[in-house]
Amino acid sequence: MENLKNIIEALLFISESPLRLDQIKKAVPEADPQNIRKSVLALKDEYEKRAGGFLLVEVAGGYQFRTRPEYKEWIGRLFQPSPQRLSPAALETLAIVAYRQPVLRSEIEQIRGVNSGNTLRILLERKLIRVLGRREIPGRPLVYATTQKFLETFDLKSLKDLPTPKEIDGMELTPSASPGQGPLEVTADEPETGKNST
Amino acid sequence: MENLKNIIEALLFISESPLRLDQIKKAVPEADPQNIRKSVLALKDEYEKRAGGFLLVEVAGGYQFRTRPEYKEWIGRLFQPSPQRLSPAALETLAIVAYRQPVLRSEIEQIRGVNSGNTLRILLERKLIRVLGRREIPGRPLVYATTQKFLETFDLKSLKDLPTPKEIDGMELTPSASPGQGPLEVTADEPETGKNST
Amino acid sequence: MATQSYEIKLENVFEGPMDLLVHLIKKNEVDIYDIPISLITDQFLAYLDWMKSLNIEIAGDFLVMAATLAHIKSRMLLPGSADDSAEEDEEDPRLEITGQLLEYLQIKSVAQQLCQRPILDEDVFVRQGEDALSLVDLETGVVKTDLFELIQTYHKLLENASGKNGILITPERISVKDRMTEIIQILEEKKTVSFMELVAQRFERIEIIITFLAVLEIIKLNLARIVLNKKQDALRLYYL
Numbered sequence: 001m002e003n004l005k006n007i008i009e010a011l012l013f014i015s016e017s018p019l020r021l022d023q024i025k026k027a028v029p030e031a032d033p034q035n036i037r038k039s040v041l042a043l044k045d046e047y048e049k050r051a052g053g054f055l056l057v058e059v060a061g062g063y064q065f066r067t068r069p070e071y072k073e074w075i076g077r078l079f080q081p082s083p084q085r086l087s088p089a090a091l092e093t094l095a096i097v098a099y100r101q102p103v104l105r106s107e108i109e110q111i112r113g114v115n116s117g118n119t120l121r122i123l124l125e126r127k128l129i130r131v132l133g134r135r136e137i138p139g140r141p142l143v144y145a146t147t148q149k150f151l152e153t154f155d156l157k158s159l160k161d162l163p164t165p166k167e168i169d170g171m172e173l174t175p176s177a178s179p180g181q182g183p184l185e186v187t188a189d190e191p192e193t194g195k196n197s198t
Numbered sequence: 199m200e201n202l203k204n205i206i207e208a209l210l211f212i213s214e215s216p217l218r219l220d221q222i223k224k225a226v227p228e229a230d231p232q233n234i235r236k237s238v239l240a241l242k243d244e245y246e247k248r249a250g251g252f253l254l255v256e257v258a259g260g261y262q263f264r265t266r267p268e269y270k271e272w273i274g275r276l277f278q279p280s281p282q283r284l285s286p287a288a289l290e291t292l293a294i295v296a297y298r299q300p301v302l303r304s305e306i307e308q309i310r311g312v313n314s315g316n317t318l319r320i321l322l323e324r325k326l327i328r329v330l331g332r333r334e335i336p337g338r339p340l341v342y343a344t345t346q347k348f349l350e351t352f353d354l355k356s357l358k359d360l361p362t363p364k365e366i367d368g369m370e371l372t373p374s375a376s377p378g379q380g381p382l383e384v385t386a387d388e389p390e391t392g393k394n395s396t
Numbered sequence: 397m398a399t400q401s402y403e404i405k406l407e408n409v410f411e412g413p414m415d416l417l418v419h420l421i422k423k424n425e426v427d428i429y430d431i432p433i434s435l436i437t438d439q440f441l442a443y444l445d446w447m448k449s450l451n452i453e454i455a456g457d458f459l460v461m462a463a464t465l466a467h468i469k470s471r472m473l474l475p476g477s478a479d480d481s482a483e484e485d486e487e488d489p490r491l492e493i494t495g496q497l498l499e500y501l502q503i504k505s506v507a508q509q510l511c512q513r514p515i516l517d518e519d520v521f522v523r524q525g526e527d528a529l530s531l532v533d534l535e536t537g538v539v540k541t542d543l544f545e546l547i548q549t550y551h552k553l554l555e556n557a558s559g560k561n562g563i564l565i566t567p568e569r570i571s572v573k574d575r576m577t578e579i580i581q582i583l584e585e586k587k588t589v590s591f592m593e594l595v596a597q598r599f600e601r602i603e604i605i606i607t608f609l610a611v612l613e614i615i616k617l618n619l620a621r622i623v624l625n626k627k628q629d630a631l632r633l634y635y636l
Binding site: 013014016057064065066067068069072075079083085086088089091092094095096098099110111112113114115124125127130131152153154155156162163164165166 | 411412413414455457460461496499500501502503504505506507509510511513514515516517518519520521522523542543544548
């Protein structure tokens, strides 16, 4: 297929959300998966070299065209102002959910030291987190996790791409420094790709 | 302004509708109108020569990026089963069925205060609810309940996982806070990348 | 007066007791692994007093932290635990707060780094949707919504409905209806189930009663048939 790269470019161009390679394969079943991959990477390269107004970015498990950050000022002038920035409290809560997922509200509050119901609600409304289910312990509390939109919003390829916490006071921060704390528990039925392994 | 062409490209890229030159001028007032025009035409030329997946076309008095028509077949394959939002009325009815099941139409209408036959039909068609049977009271009304697809759509293991209104009360939910965000797509067969993978 | 109003603004900077604690530790430039607990506790309490004097309502979370600090301080004063000779066998009571602080600082650092990334719709933008392509297939079509939207909708309905026609707005934790749904799910899977199986995992009397009521209701709805097996002296449900 000599026009495969063009077809993929058109698909990426029109898609609202990041396109995964398997989604592309579904639209172009006649193409070889290897060639699809190659074409996508070639496109990514091309746009980087071209250094135009937008780039092909790998994000949330797929690929998406995005404008280059340096042009946000002009875009902001022409289009609707973006949604309100997340408050430091909301960001903190989000960071905990991201790192400790699947996580309970009580675990979040233990780390933050404050009631976090309100910030959880805001994050749920903004679809950055979601209710994953319940933990089978007394009270059957709700379990929270981040969403696909979280990855898209913060330009993350996957949860493995989360930033690592900075070292504090020049010393390695090990979770073991917090003895007997709940959030580090690993439950058998819930795999934790999201957790950072220190 | 040496990056004018890039700024214009970014603006054209994210715009939903064709951009007129005067609109571009509004976003980049520091640029000379002559240069804006030149940059747009240069971009148009560039994309034509490149002959990729999309082009910059002059349309409706402005300029817009559009996929090349020859790729519509593949685009169609990718986007055919496009996720559809439930109307607020349908969501309301679904919420009542979910929390009150098994439930009668008359009970739904008592809570909503409006005729709900139509939304029930839509939900039945979409296989989110089903007829469970009839209640043995005068008129033998139909009894409704949610389906397996309902659970899949909302990513629930079972109905027991449905959060209770009380839990949301605990989050200090304010009715005024409405989600103005793009909804998260929930699909049954495509696991999210954001989700922990096994 | 001018300085006071300035300080009130400063107060808002603290998200909670952890934030205040971090502030105090930074201000005093002390080692997080060797917190002068007495000094920090005093300053923490002084801050609460100052808030009180300004008639600022102190959140319970701050009081909890104050109590924790006071408790650690008192344990440090116990013979044997404060001086170095005791070491090893007795854990430093400050570890409790150190661990929490480290964890909190870790999260803060992550939050900050997340914030610096190119954020969608703030720093970078994507093309707006092309809805013209939507073709809806009712049978297989996926639905664009999420759980929170569903709960929120129900919550609003309840709020609007409260006080109207005296509608019951507080569903029981384990209601007959819930139990019915569970039983029907079991029946759909297995087609048949005995009453004993249904109550096997139920230890509380109320749960057994509710199960029984649910079974009666299911039979009333003509959803299942109940048969008494004389040999085994057991009731068995068959899905219709």
